[in-house]
Amino acid sequence: MKYINLCGMNLSQIVLGTDGYGERIDENTASAMMKFYFDNGGNVIDTARMYCTGKSEEIVGAFIKDKRDKIYLSTKCSHPLNLEAGDKARLEKDEIASDVSLSLKALDTDYIDILWLHRDDIDKPVEPIIDFLNELVNKGIIKHFGASNWSYDRIKLANEYAKKSKQEGFCASQGLYNIASRNGVWDPTLAHIDTEKEKYDNGTIPVFAFSSQAKGFFEKYDLGELSKKAKDRYLNEKSINTFNIIKERAVKENATVSSVALKMLIEQSNFDVFPIIGPSKLSQLKNTLNLS
Numbered sequence: 001m002k003y004i005n006l007c008g009m010n011l012s013q014i015v016l017g018t019d020g021y022g023e024r025i026d027e028n029t030a031s032a033m034m035k036f037y038f039d040n041g042g043n044v045i046d047t048a049r050m051y052c053t054g055k056s057e058e059i060v061g062a063f064i065k066d067k068r069d070k071i072y073l074s075t076k077c078s079h080p081l082n083l084e085a086g087d088k089a090r091l092e093k094d095e096i097a098s099d100v101s102l103s104l105k106a107l108d109t110d111y112i113d114i115l116w117l118h119r120d121d122i123d124k125p126v127e128p129i130i131d132f133l134n135e136l137v138n139k140g141i142i143k144h145f146g147a148s149n150w151s152y153d154r155i156k157l158a159n160e161y162a163k164k165s166k167q168e169g170f171c172a173s174q175g176l177y178n179i180a181s182r183n184g185v186w187d188p189t190l191a192h193i194d195t196e197k198e199k200y201d202n203g204t205i206p207v208f209a210f211s212s213q214a215k216g217f218f219e220k221y222d223l224g225e226l227s228k229k230a231k232d233r234y235l236n237e238k239s240i241n242t243f244n245i246i247k248e249r250a251v252k253e254n255a256t257v258s259s260v261a262l263k264m265l266i267e268q269s270n271f272d273v274f275p276i277i278g279p280s281k282l283s284q285l286k287n288t289l290n291l292s
Contacts, residue, residue: 001041004272006206007144007171009072009113014262014289015044015208017278022055025280033285034063038071040291046208046276047107048076048118049099054106061107072113074208075103076148076174079118083189089119093132100141111140116148116174119189126158127165134167146208148174149191152199159205172206177273179265180214181238201270212265212275218243219258219287259290 002013016037021030034045045064047056057075064071077099080087090096096117103112115136117129136142147155147170155170162169175191185192193200193207200207213219217234220226221243226235243257250260262275279285 004206004274006272006274009144011044011072011274012042013266013274014042015046015074015274015276016042016285017210017276018045018047018056018060019051019278020056020280021047021059022052027059029280029282030059031063032282033279034060036282036285037289038067040289043070044072044074044274046074046076048079048116049103049106050076050079050118054102057103057106061109065108068109073107073109074114074116074146075107075112076116076118077103080189083119088121088123089117091117091121091124091129093128096132096136100136104141112142114144114146114171115142116146117150118148120147120150120154122151122154126154127161130158130162130165130167130169134162137168144168144171146170146172146174148208149189151191152196152205155205170205172208172274173200174208174210174276176211177207177209177265178212178214178217179242179261179268180217180234181236181242183233183236186233197269203271206272206274207269208274208276209265210276210278212277213258213261213288214239216258216284218246218261219256222247222257256287256290258284258288262288 003010004013016034045060047060064073078090078096080089133145150173155173159169175193177193214234215230217230220230246257246260246264250257265275266273277288279288
């Protein structure tokens, strides 16, 4: 496992995502995956207040209870109440504070290492948001904060204000990023890092990449097990050409297709990338980490 220093935190480059914990992924399976990840050097677990109506945070909290000082906890707040209805991100002070309070209780912890704002509302000025997040930092409730599904320019604007006001800014961006070729945009509220890659290539803003394996597209394509959703989102000539490159390299390196796909994502980026992986089975996690 490789480690990267981010704001004084020595983070494992591969981050374990926990969406689905407590619903489509039962607690025993989730705990087994977190244990395997931790035992093999992983130390960043990413969750969110809205994952499975808080069940994910509860399961993560139970696992990290006796190893809190060895794991960096990443969770997200301020998700719209009804995204499909067009609700905006909840970025007022009381909304952020409410989510953070609920997260701390569910996670059974006194602090959050990285708090992410789960969505953006471009009609909201960045200044009061940065000011309040720094209040939480100063109180020790959170250590650092990031922007999930914010555009590069909005993060830059917020960080310029933070620097000018001598405060902490967003430590990183969390967005959709992988080496498959997308068939359009299925959710315009997501940040698609590939469309802004030239801006990120200046290396000033690290990226936590969700859907870093394109929902397992390359592995499932190799096995002939693509779902309709995977086909609709990623199946095209460019993705198949990328798969052929991955497969050839995997054979040469005696590695799994999933692990090579992550390596190539990291290698193609001129900025620090922390791929977030979201296995639903222990076997998938082992495959991704190229471990048996």
